[in-house]
Amino acid sequence: QKEVEQDPGPLSVPEGAIVSLNCTYSNSAFQYFMWYRQYSRKGPELLMYTYSSGNKEDGRFTAQVDKSSKYISLFIRDSQPSDSATYLCAMSGGDTGFQKLVFGTGTRLLVSP
Amino acid sequence: DVKVTQSSRYLVKRTGEKVFLECVQDMDHENMFWYRQDPGLGLRLIYFSYDVKMKEKGDIPEGYSVSREKKERFSLILESASTNQTSMYLCASSLNNSPLHFGNGTRLTVT
Numbered sequence: 254q255k256e257v258e259q260d261p262g263p264l265s266v267p268e269g270a271i272v273s274l275n276c277t278y279s280n281s282a283f284q285y286f287m288w289y290r291q292y293s294r295k296g297p298e299l300l301m302y303t304y305s306s307g308n309k310e311d312g313r314f315t316a317q318v319d320k321s322s323k324y325i326s327l328f329i330r331d332s333q334p335s336d337s338a339t340y341l342c343a344m345s346g347g348d349t350g351f352q353k354l355v356f357g358t359g360t361r362l363l364v365s366p
Numbered sequence: 367d368v369k370v371t372q373s374s375r376y377l378v379k380r381t382g383e384k385v386f387l388e389c390v391q392d393m394d395h396e397n398m399f400w401y402r403q404d405p406g407l408g409l410r411l412i413y414f415s416y417d418v419k420m421k422e423k424g425d426i427p428e429g430y431s432v433s434r435e436k437k438e439r440f441s442l443i444l445e446s447a448s449t450n451q452t453s454m455y456l457c458a459s460s461l462n463n464s465p466l467h468f469g470n471g472t473r474l475t476v477t
Contacts, residue, residue, distance in 0.1 A: 299465050
């Protein structure tokens with residue numbers, strides 16, 4: 254079993270929909286949680302990161318961490334065709350900080366006009 | 367904005383060749399990383415460096431080495447390229463206790 258599980262998709266939604274992207278993990282030591290967006294033929298771009306549990310909002314994006322369920326989510330409101338990309342979750346333990354990230358395999362999102 | 371620049375976008379090499387992948391960052395970051403990205407496997411850490419001339423093995427260091435002679439530059443070396451090293455290679459950098467910033471990757475094909 255992988256340390257971080259992420260549905261590969263593709264997830265297809267119409268423009269304007271609310272999108273929910275999720276990752277589950279098995280290592281209870283994880284404290285840092287990140288979401289990266291990766292467009293085709295580009296490197297991953299940091300969207301959001303949170304430390305420990307709770308919610309964090311940035312414009313149309315909300316990141317949520319539920320450590321009791323070992324489950325993290327990224328919500329995208331009013332999705333746009335420009336949001337079409339692969340979304341990677343990443344996480345690491347408090348003792349290693351950001352040096353030893355464990356990544357999910359990514360969920361491909363397609364937003365149609 | 368952080369800029370992490372990888373010298374080649376696409377590279378084709380032959381089996382047995384010595385291959386150098388170069389990465390430069392312009393934000394005076396202490397930490398630099400090399401990952402490879404493969405379908406279904408995600409990103410896997412090859413090596414990272416937390417200071418000039420310092421390096422640590424990641425999860426899959428076999429067949430690779432690295433060099434960091436200057437703070438802004440981190441090189442990945444494939445000593446003798448093999449077909450199973452065909453992959454997308456991603457360089458990243460970060461300040462201590464801060465998230466990673468990635469370059470746009472080098473797609474390496476070994477034939």
